[in-house]
Amino acid sequence: MKTLKLSIVIFLVCLATSCKSARTIANSGEIDSGFSAKQLIKENSKQDAKFKTLQARVKIDFIQDLKEQGYTVNLRMERDKTIWINATLGLARAMITPDEVSFYDKINNQYFKGDYTLLSNLLGVELNFKKVQSLLLGESLFNLKDEKYIASTNDKSYILQPKDQTAILELFLLLNPSHFKIDSQQLLQPLKKRFLQVDYLSYQDVDKEILPKDIKIMAVEENEEVIIAMEYKSVSLNEEVRFPFKIPSGFKEIILDDAQ
Template identity: 85%
Template sequence: MAISCKSTKTIASSGEISESISAKQLIRENAKQGAKFKTLQAKVKIDYTQDLQEQGYSVNLRMEKDRTIWINATLGLARAMITPDKVSFYDRINNQFFEGDYALLSNLLGVELNFEKVQSLLLGESLFNLKDGKYTASTNDKSYILQPKEQSALLELFLLLNPSHFKMDSQQLLQPLKKRYLQVDYLAYQDVDKEILPKDIKIIAIENNEEVIIAMEYKSVSLNEEVRFPFKIPSGFKEIILNDAP
């Protein structure tokens, strides 16, 4: 068992922008920063706002990269386990559970999700495989901007990369026909055992006139420790049935 020494520090975003950098160079530098850990543990403070109603949570996040994401709320009031095959969730406040595909998470954020996309969102990595498409590069005051050479009428995509470490500053997805917009901003990063990981994330999801805002703050992050993923849906809970997939 490898034990993390928990050397954590916030990364100053002070990289200089080069006007001559190409899209291929940006994609190559971004790929170098992909997560290399085997397991991750963190405490995460989550603020969730919908219809001007705000709720705050503290959760434990555990991850075995590419295999399992496990989230446990304070006092075990809610628990989720996400694998490449399914999403499982229960909450003791409403005595309900969900077990099925990614429709529950996709409905929440208004964009079709799978395990890779959820993991990438949590780690400051692109929701899309950048090697699959053709992109153009430009800049603004603080970031490099990648966008497809030909934007789709169904999905417009803008990826803002940090000039200091080439991970995401922001991911912005617009679905004009469905009146959906998703913006994931990475407000700060931290260096944990020589891996660059998010510290503060802000997610804004808009569908028609409804807006959901999720703020996440990662604390006490440690890597490559032994982790467990206990999960059992309590008996007598009512199943959440989804009527529509996104």
């Protein structure tokens, strides 16, 4: 079951974005120590994705236990509605909607259909479609207008953190001074010995959209560590897309008990 959980985590973090004919954004912005948390949140929200559809090929490098594997996948997205991913030769396919998480695996002849409970347990935070999408687009996992934040800086980024951090979950967001998108979001759960860090190493500007170009994800739980790097090879925005998804007959359903 641990292998299954890991495969779902990989599925989540592999759904990222980029754009065709993109211009990489130089990190030339300067830190203004006078910016308040409210101002930073306002500037960040201006950069939220506005595209209708996206499709891309994404190169993924996955490292666990010092073993590295590489994949190339096709990604399609209709913002706020559907995220679809297809592995090479159709060996695996997955689809996320606001109501359901589904995938099938032709190598092991198995499939899964369910809600977000398992994914929420894996990351230790309550997930829904909006939160997953935001994470993949370089946007905050949490709505920054829901509570009060305090602002600080380091040498390269603005730092936002909730005014009242908790022992259950600590959150840190680093914002880029060039465009106010997220440089890194870090979630620490000390009691569960979990740590998730998503670094947006570079961004690109395409059709006035600022979207991630290179992403590095590190997930740690106790003594287990997974590192995933993503590079976006070709992407187009606002074209017609389809989301074919049909579970092959004869596949065995993956049933998860309450303990997972």
